[in-house]
Amino acid sequence: MIVEAITVGTELLYGQTVNTNAATIGRRLADAGLDHQHSSVVGDDHGRMVDAIRLAMTRADALIITGGLGPTQDDITREAIAAATDRPIEFSDDYADRLRHWWERRGRAMPESNLKQAEYPQGADLLENPKGTAPGIRLEVGDTVIYAVPGVPVELEILLDMYVIGDLRDRSDSRVVLNRVLRTYGESESKIGELLADLYDDGNPSMAFLASAAEIKVRLTAKAATTEAAEAMVAPLQAAVEERLGSLVFGLDDETVETILLRLATARGWSIATAESATGGLVASRITAIPGASEVFRGSIVAYHEDIKRTQLGVDADLIAEHGVVSEPVAIAMADGVAAALGADVGVSVTGSAGPDPQERPVGTMVIGVHTPDKTMARTVSLPGDRERVRTYTTTGALHLARLAMSGEWWHGDSKRGRWV
């Protein structure tokens, strides 16, 4: 089963939008063990779309087309699929009713142009979209199956999961591909690679390294006839990697640092608050993105202006005068202060110089503090990159230091492990 992706949109050709949709499709295919040999981008042009679809049909068993299913004049994917497969466009009265109902439920009149989304190439199935008004399309043409799904990222993801990937697996040789992801924090990708050099294998099972915002994932993949057989192939390798990396591994598969933090807080009966300067609310927004955060998260004080640090967090003016705002004593005072102000057991603080202009200290100098009922500590780091990168890495770092403080590893652990990178 060879799959080919076609992402549609002139904005992709001219780099106004980075093609994250192609990456999303690629990851889903990799996870499902499906072959992906070509991926192409084509603009909103009827003739070139028809050519691209016809070409892909000559070299793949399945096509995933994304984009061009909206209600405006430049959305022409339905027509291009119909033309490429020599069939007429039909109209679904049933889907038109659903569209009207969708708008009615939101108390608004539906623009008539939306009815375009009830059109489909003859013989296609319409795939209902729980996140928007544009349905997906599935069309079988001889031995080839064509899926078209909207380009809005959340809609693409859910339609891939609901209708496309499982369907493709059913059509393929039903090989099981088991992925086990070990999430690590505290060392660089090259160091993790060195630590695991003698365990590395690109066969079956295989190992791969993926870096993302201060965390390194080690992915172990096994392909086998059954889940049990794949598990049996992964298990000894996983055990060896975990033994080698020790406390660098903080989670498996979908366990994020936020979910682990909330779990630790629940287990200890501790509540959490944050005090943020340079990250401006990012730490709080990451924590509150998790459903159920309200059980342990009390709130945050974003003390962006210096005087807010004094009035809301009780940071002493003399302390700021002596050490500067970007300093460990101030981070400690902020962490203590927010815990007191918001009545939380744990206070997480961030202060720093995120750029582009330096604030007191060189750009990238960031200080994180964590208050727990046991102790308050702070750590200073120097991060490369622009404002966005510095803020993102610092946010991830703050969540990890809070995790390490709450578990006690920060002060009791092996000093060579859990080092912040």
Add this chain to the structure above:
Amino acid sequence: MIVEAITVGTELLYGQTVNTNAATIGRRLADAGLDHQHSSVVGDDHGRMVDAIRLAMTRADALIITGGLGPTQDDITREAIAAATDRPIEFSDDYADRLRHWWERRGRAMPESNLKQAEYPQGADLLENPKGTAPGIRLEVGDTVIYAVPGVPVELEILLDMYVIGDLRDRSDSRVVLNRVLRTYGESESKIGELLADLYDDGNPSMAFLASAAEIKVRLTAKAATTEAAEAMVAPLQAAVEERLGSLVFGLDDETVETILLRLATARGWSIATAESATGGLVASRITAIPGASEVFRGSIVAYHEDIKRTQLGVDADLIAEHGVVSEPVAIAMADGVAAALGADVGVSVTGSAGPDPQERPVGTMVIGVHTPDKTMARTVSLPGDRERVRTYTTTGALHLARLAMSGEWWHGDSKRGRWV
């Protein structure tokens, strides 16, 4: 002059790396007014690379290939270009000397595998790379020119700028492509499409619609011999669209709602603070992502737990008991309260039920309040989608309502315009 990009790497096909290189090439081509009709990704496979190069040569005047120029076994772009154009590989003693010198200057012995980078398809020019050891390649084959440049982003960018884009412009009729983006807020994509139906054109100038998190962009593109001529083509269409859409248009090109908000605040001499419940810091983090936000942004109180709304924002317990936390009176009290607590002229508040479990009111019910020195108002909306989507759209909505409140449009504007979607 039609250009086609080929990005090489199996990691791109499986989404382990997002294809930012394709976007970089696209932006450079757009800026230079060069046509880019196809972009494709191919894995590190000799046969498929040869096919992709041959296909691109049939439909483009110039190819930009990136990736696969490194020193390891899976770097096969040189060989694939040679095979696709039926010519042998040659070896540059001169470049081999430069490579040895590059390593010597760094006080290191050169691994012999690096000599692979002195190989090139017969007839090609080697393009010296100031950022790394892999030279680029330029090869003319009949009327087609093929450029190959390394996939390391900084090396790609500098080689594009030094050797590729200017060369392509010299070879082309040096046409200018002008893009003008009108950013709108307040209506759906389909409604915007309907409002502009009679102005729509996919010729030159052309119009396209791009939806992103509650904002709709209308892009006007003109191609002409000079910037002045392109401007003259876009100007009447832009004027017609602006006249038709009125206050739905809030910004041009790179002007985001955050930047406009900060500009409005600076112009009025007003400072801003936010009080967030359901968005948990996202509004503050969007504002503080902009360099210079510290000039006007004072801070935020993320009042996630109900009692923080009382203790930190001064929201009356009776008001909460009477109306509930997710209500316009509470949003108004939060906006007033944060302005008072943090000493800001403008207070922006968010409270709501983001899901997955309803809080007091159905999931997706969100209330935004804005306090200004003139007035405080709140608006309730109902949003579809999951927690992440509800939070993202609400954040964008809060920034827009703050903008509309600060400009006075919220209370003085056409009530049919600026409606929150």
